[in-house]
Amino acid sequence: MADAKVIPFDDDRSRQGAQRAGRRRPVPGRRKAEPGPQPLPAPAGPVSALPGAQEAVQPPPEAEQKPAGREESGGWDRRIAGGLAFLRRRITGEYEVDEFGYDEELTDQVLMSILRPFYDKYFRVEVKGVENIPAEGGALVVANHSGTLPLDGLMMQVAVHDHHPAGRHLRLLAADLVFMLPVVNELARKAGHTLACSEDAQALLERGEVVGVMPEGFKGIGKPFGERYKLQRFGRGGFVSTALKAGTPIVPCSIVGAEEIYPMIGNARTLARLLGFPYFPITPTFPWLGPAGLVPLPTKWTIQFGEPIPTDGYPPEAAEDPMLMFNLTDQVREQIQHTLYKLLVQRRSVFF
Secondary structure, eight states: OOOOOOOOHHHHHHHHHHHHHHHOOOOTTOOSOOOOOOOOOOOSSOGGGSTTHHHHHSOOHHHHOOOTTHHHHHHHHHHHHHHHHHHHHHHHTOOOOOTTOOOHHHIIIIIHHHHHHIIIIISOOEEEOGGGSOSSSOEEEEEOOOSSSSHHHHHHHHHHHHHOTTOOOEEEEEOGGGGGSTTHHHHHHHTTOEESOHHHHHHHHHTTOEEEEOTTTHHHHTOOGGGTTOOOOOTTSHHHHHHHHHTOOEEEEEEESGGGSSOOOEEOHHHHHHHTOSOOEEOSSTTTTGGGGGSOOOOOOEEEEOOOBOOTTSOGGGGGOHHHHHHHHHHHHHHHHHHHHHHHHHOOOSOO
């Protein structure tokens, strides 16, 4: 569309006045010609300030309007094209997994999309201090463990994936029971989880990965509701030894909210032994409500990552020093416990 032209009002009025003067008949008996109309003075402000100027300058309304839905249609087209390309790679096998079975593309596009509604809408997780995880290089994130089912580890993985400034991925160390369950085993491998052993952890750290570990293990996740937010033993400090060997920092992490999703009021030990489980939880809703009792309570979560504890300043033989490992393990545990108490004091409600 051609640009709108601005008509200069001064020249227009002068021209019209001259035409009217040219058409005016001379007065009989008067020889002196009457002066023609004087041109109007130029306006002090911009032309657009004059009446009617904005209509001349502004383009027609239809020129400013974009076709409705064109931008949304383009976004959907890109999503559909991306989805079809993803399915094609899945079918043809044109995707990569590392030696631990981690499928980054599947994790980013599918698994995180499944977990994100629980993170954002159901548990309404608030994350703090995620920038304490280094932007590059290896790091060992050590967190408390609770909740009867290990949902806290998954929410911590979403927190790092979605909120870290450098977009880092968290590789969780899981118990051997996870890799003995059908379907769960395959999904855990695809999501980047690996067996909780020092060899795998050290290999990931030396490759520059962010590794997550929960040293309480089943003692933490299966503790009674009356002992909530009281940290259990951290084992023998194997995670400290691994961090010392790799020379990577240890980042303490405190999770509040997971303790109340399945309040464990009892433990059917005999049934647990028969099924090969470390515990069989009894909660106010399970097993009384059947499958409906497996729905977690919608508690409000907070995940806070603390200041990293460096380990690169120790000599190589420090990993074999039991006293040093004990001191560092106790330091990490105390920092997590102190942060838990602080977050509990700040919390207004379990659900809000």
